[in-house]
Amino acid sequence: MSHYTVAFAGNPNTGKSTLFNLLTGLRQHTGNWAGKTVTTAEGEFTHNQHVYRAVDLPGTYSLYSNSADEEAARDYIIFEQPVVTLVVLDATSLERNLNLALQVLEITGRAVVCINLIDEAKKLGISINLKAIARQLGVPVVAISARNQTGIGELLDQLERVATGAFAGKPLKITYSDEIEQGIAELLPLVEQTVGSRYPARWIALRLMDGDSSLLSSLKTHMGRSTSPAHKEVAGHGVTACH
Ligand SMILES: Nc1nc2c(ncn2[C@@H]2O[C@H](COP(=O)(O)OP(=O)(O)OP(=O)(O)O)[C@@H](O)[C@H]2O)c(=O)[nH]1
Ligand SMILES: [Mg+2]
Numbered sequence: 595m596s597h598y599t600v601a602f603a604g605n606p607n608t609g610k611s612t613l614f615n616l617l618t619g620l621r622q623h624t625g626n627w628a629g630k631t632v633t634t635a636e637g638e639f640t641h642n643q644h645v646y647r648a649v650d651l652p653g654t655y656s657l658y659s660n661s662a663d664e665e666a667a668r669d670y671i672i673f674e675q676p677v678v679t680l681v682v683l684d685a686t687s688l689e690r691n692l693n694l695a696l697q698v699l700e701i702t703g704r705a706v707v708c709i710n711l712i713d714e715a716k717k718l719g720i721s722i723n724l725k726a727i728a729r730q731l732g733v734p735v736v737a738i739s740a741r742n743q744t745g746i747g748e749l750l751d752q753l754e755r756v757a758t759g760a761f762a763g764k765p766l767k768i769t770y771s772d773e774i775e776q777g778i779a780e781l782l783p784l785v786e787q788t789v790g791s792r793y794p795a796r797w798i799a800l801r802l803m804d805g806d807s808s809l810l811s812s813l814k815t816h817m818g819r820s821t822s823p824a825h826k827e828v829a830g831h832g833v834t835a836c837h
Contacts, residue, residue, distance in 0.1 A: 598757040599647045601670055603698055604682035605691050606653030609710040611635070613682060613740040614650040634666070641750040644757065649676065655690075657697045658801075659808035668809070671701055672793060673816040678756045679705045685715035685722060685737065695731065696768065700797045703763030705733045706752050713739040732764035770800075777803050789813065 602610045618637025635650040651670055652663035659665050671679055681698050683691035688709070695707050709715075709722060728735035734752035738745030755761035769775065781799040789795060793813075801809045 597645050597647060598678065599649060599674070599676040600678045600680055600753060600757070601649045601651055601674075601676040602680050602682060603651050603667055603671065603694065604653060605655055605684065605694055608653065608682045608684040608691065609740045610653065610682045611650055613708070613710065613738070614648055616740055616743065616746070617646075618648050642754060644754060646753070646757070649674075654694065656694060657701070658804075659806050665808055665812065669812050669816070671698065673812070675702075675792075677704060678753055680708055680753065681705055682708050682710050685709045685711045686718060686720065688722065696766065699731060699733065699763075699765035700768065700800070701794045703733060703765035704756055705763060705765065706749070706756055707731060707733060707735045708749055709735065709737045710740050712737040712745065713742050731766050734761065734763075774800075774803070789817065 602614055604610045614635065614637065617639040619639075634652070637648045637650075639646050639648060649670065651667040654661070654664045654667045657664060657668040657671070659668070670676070679698050679702055681695045683695060695705075698705055707727070709724070709727075712722075715722065722737060724735050724737055734756065736745055736749045736752050738749050740746075752761075756763065770778070778796060778799050781802065782795055785795045785799045785802070789798060798809065798813070
């Protein structure tokens with residue numbers, strides 16, 4: 595039986611924990627990230643004989659280094675490298691929410707985009723062209739309502755496709771201005787030489803150009819250790835639903 599780690603990322607209040615609780619039921623525990631006062635939760639669920647370890651990341655608007663929450667979500671995706679990152683978006687404010695999805699896709703193509711609160715969007719008369727968004731983003735896109743429990747089967751099927759490698763994402767690559775692309779081109783070989791092929795060099799180059807010293811110090815910390823799965827760092831127990 596395979597075990598796949600799935601990280602739940604998304605803006606605050608997009609229903610990550612509602613979905614997480616729905617999938618994991620009471621098979622979950624909460625704790626703090628190592629050295630950070632950021633609460634996280636882990637749980638387990640099964641679909642088609644595959645076991646998934648779900649990690650509920652803190653809600654963030656970006657993966658820059660504006661807060662401990664953003665640093666924790668960023669570090670998890672980059673350094674713990676979940677098999678799938680599930681990006682949960684609010685269907686009623688897609689434009690703002692897609693910003694985080696684009697940032698995740700700059701880091702990894704092993705992602706599924708989950709458009710939640712589709713019931714609310716319908717009430718507001720918002721219709722969403724899932725196929726067009728999926729084509730543009732290059733990863734599966736599924737509409738669900740975590741509250742009404744609709745679309746969950748399709749979401750789990752898409753998670754499985756990405757987790758097993760049956761679907762290989764071709765994540766949208768954002769092309770920046772000539773000046774920035776020139777900077778990336780100069781920095782990229784140095785970053786690749788330093789961090790190797792394990793980490794997303796283009797994204798790291800971009801963040802370094804932006805003067806992201808927090809990412810730099812996280813890189814130093816994580817590169818000094820071999821692989822250390824996140825679950826070892828989560829010091830928690832107790833059965834509780836997360837919020
Ligand atoms: N109408 C509707 N409400 C939902 C749905 N999913 C979640 N909600 C509601 O949205 C609110 C936020 O849900 P949470 O699951 O706490 O959101 P979250 O993303 O975990 O929030 P943070 O942990 O703060 O980032 C709650 O009141 C949920 O009941 C949905 O599919 N439809
Ligand atoms: Mg939550």
